[in-house]
Amino acid sequence: MTEQVRETPTVKTNGTAFRVIGKRVVRPDGVDKVTGRAQYGADVKLPGLLYGKVLRSPHAHARILSIDTSEAEKLPGVKAVITGKDFKPVADRVERSGEGMVNYSYLSKNIMAQDKVLYHGHAVAAVAATDIHIAEEALALIKVEYEVLPPVLNVLDAMRDDAPILHPELRTREAGAVVGDKPTNIASHEQFAFGDVERGFAEADVIVEREFHTSTVHQGYIEPQNATALWNADGFITVWTSTQAAWDEQRELSEILHVPISQIRVIPMEIGGGFGGKLNVYLEPLAAMLSLKAGHRPVKMWMQRDEVLKATGPTSASVIRVKVGARKDGKITAAQAWLAYEAGAFPGSPVTAGMGVIFAPYRLENVLIDGYDVVVNKPATKAYRAPGGTNAAFAGESVMDELAEKLGMDPIEFRRINAAKEGDRRADGPVYGRIGYIETLDAIANHPHYRSPLPKPSAPWCKVGRGVASGFWFNWDGKSSASAVVNPDGTVAYLEGSTDIGGTRASLAMQLAETLGIDYEDVRPMVGDTQTVGYNDATGGSRTTYGSGIAAYHLGKEIIREMKRRAAQLWDVPEDDIEVEGNVYRYAGHSITFKELCAKLEETGGPISVSVSVNTHGAVPGLATHVVDVEVDTETGKVQILRYTAAQDVGRAIHPDYVEGQIHGGVAQGIGWALSEEYVYDEQGHLLNASLLDYRIPTALDLPLIETVLIEVPNPNHPFGVKGVGEVPIVPPAAAIANAIYHAVGVRMNVLPMKPSAVLKALGKI
């Protein structure tokens, strides 16, 4: 068997010359990460450290009648026991937090149940002890009396009038206003509409209408949630944790603990993956409360994998109905969708995002999209990479493929006819800026993968097929701050506030170096915390390289302004007349490099330190088109990915390795979602597969090398053209694979995951 690693693709840079940007430099935190020296959240050690553990509900839906902690408290080594009673009621207030909205009251009840447990694994008590095993023993001594209630475990059941009710006070809202007068599980109904879909369908020559069902899936970060907290005797709280959103967590802790944010410091440690699942608190308030009750000793907690799967943010299972009509010439005349997303135990599914994603790649004249956010007895859903996008695109892009087939058109040609461009309006309202969607279609149409014949099946009962799908993600703006110190040796110490989840320090330091015209190695980046650097929105929403990159650029401009002042002083000339080119400062016959000027800081007024805060407003959405070849074993139903190519408009690839890495990672997660990942519950609502063996994320053996095509259609609103890249790659895979399966075996898959049994069922074999 001969194997060959495909060439790493090169990036098309539109001929723009950069000094640092576009290079594949080694990350500054790299050595620590390959030697085991990097300090992640669970690696924190403090004098007098206690260990905390959480007791979780064995029921999916139950009223808590009583909790008796007395035996646990008596166990030698136990220093504190807490329950819901230790947390004061929290205002029923909704605020932006992380990438989405958070209701602090729900958040508080999610991290520690009050009167009711709403899912299997819901926290009901926690213990801090001198040893983790003593804490575990203490959990077994806590007696909880429950009145078990019937659970509701899927979105359609939960929407019925006679469904068990999770929150008796919940009423349906439409566009923010309460419209229902009865207790319900439907937290909200939203609608996007323009044009006239009835008229549009009347004009159509072909109409495809289908219903899709998708399962609950988890972010699957390898590092479990963790938190270490010290609630000091002076009232100040310090929290060390793995978080994508230190400032959001600071605010959440403030609301839940009723302590002003000025008394809370959140220190983001190195983070072992998040994908949206580490935007909100879980253990942090518990560790803080335990610390307080244990006499101000620090408490460290980390979850076991079953706790991660049972109690931290998966993303929504959903039911999606799609109807799209098109004329013979391929033009879409109307598109309609109905989406119902499971929110889990508390309102807040990403259904609105799904509504925005489902038809986003297309220019539509008549569109009607309804979305429902519905609570069920499963963990409260949290953001997961392009939240709500993958399942929406699975439905939308499967129907587009079927339409193209019915019209006898190539799926890429069909998409090109309908492709959205700059100036087109999206179903959710905004008008597109400089997007590069058509460029992704062209890239796939011209790619050797798409132009190559299908590979031969490996056995007579195996069939191969090729599928295509596109995807969209909004990309977020938000706020970033940073500060820097210019050192006499010509280096710049750079403090940024965006958690580095996969190369942020490198990609931001590169942008600062580019701005200053200096070498990447001369910028020393570090991630700050809520007390050492200005406010930063979450590392999420594909905003970091873009938004914190804008902060890096302005920081560089501030440094340059100050350096010009120093040069002017040196030569005794007006500072406005100093010219800067790259790293050289000039006036008439004078010239000095950045480094030389740094050596003269002492004689020109002392040290330079600057800081900036930006609030950005120029993010441009990301679009991508993927093609995949699959082999379907018609005997076992197993689907193997043979070849995968993803083309994406990335705006500008600051560090191409990390852009490719984002695409690889997103595609891999999309493949897992498509083929193997799902939450399996019994009828009582017990999660049956709460381990990484049974919750099947892809292994190295399940995936091929993933080819990437980075297309640079620069964002005019970013100094270097950056667009967010991290989320859109997870959007197309499930649809592309479903379409490939169809072209292999001739059946349209309408469920996720498309596991062997689902494929065999679709084939009529079981």
Add this chain to the structure above:
Amino acid sequence: MTQKTLVTATINGDVVTFACEPRQSLLEVLRETLNLTGTKEGCNNGNCGACAVLLDGVLVNSCLVLAVEVEGATITTIEGIAPKEGLHPIQQAFLENAALQCGVCTPGFIVATKALLDRNPNPTEHEVRAWLAGNLCRCTGYDKIVRAVLDAAERLREQLTPTAEEAR
């Protein structure tokens, strides 16, 4: 409180004696007692490979080994991979191929790669994938990890093959 047992093992070249309870895993002792936190916990039940170490040269998940079992054993953790100066070629290859994003799986992958290349200095892509199937990474889609391992294998082979000059 359960009675503790004294255990002596050679860890990354140092002879270390520690006290542990029978219920403590090697992973827990490495991280919490010996402060060797480079070995990561991703699942604590043998499913993810983040806790991989070499136990008498054999690749094991340290969460599945009881600490009391390692009496007299020789253990290499991620902290023991690099030579005294610089980095091991596997570490260098991971860095230069950008084979890590969050990096929490990286110690396990590097230790597992060491075990692979010690046995098979010239693996195919498929052999690399099969060997590493016990190590989960959620960030990279394994693409750059596989490239890094193949690159590391090449670097190590070059180190082993004497150059023309040395041969003379």
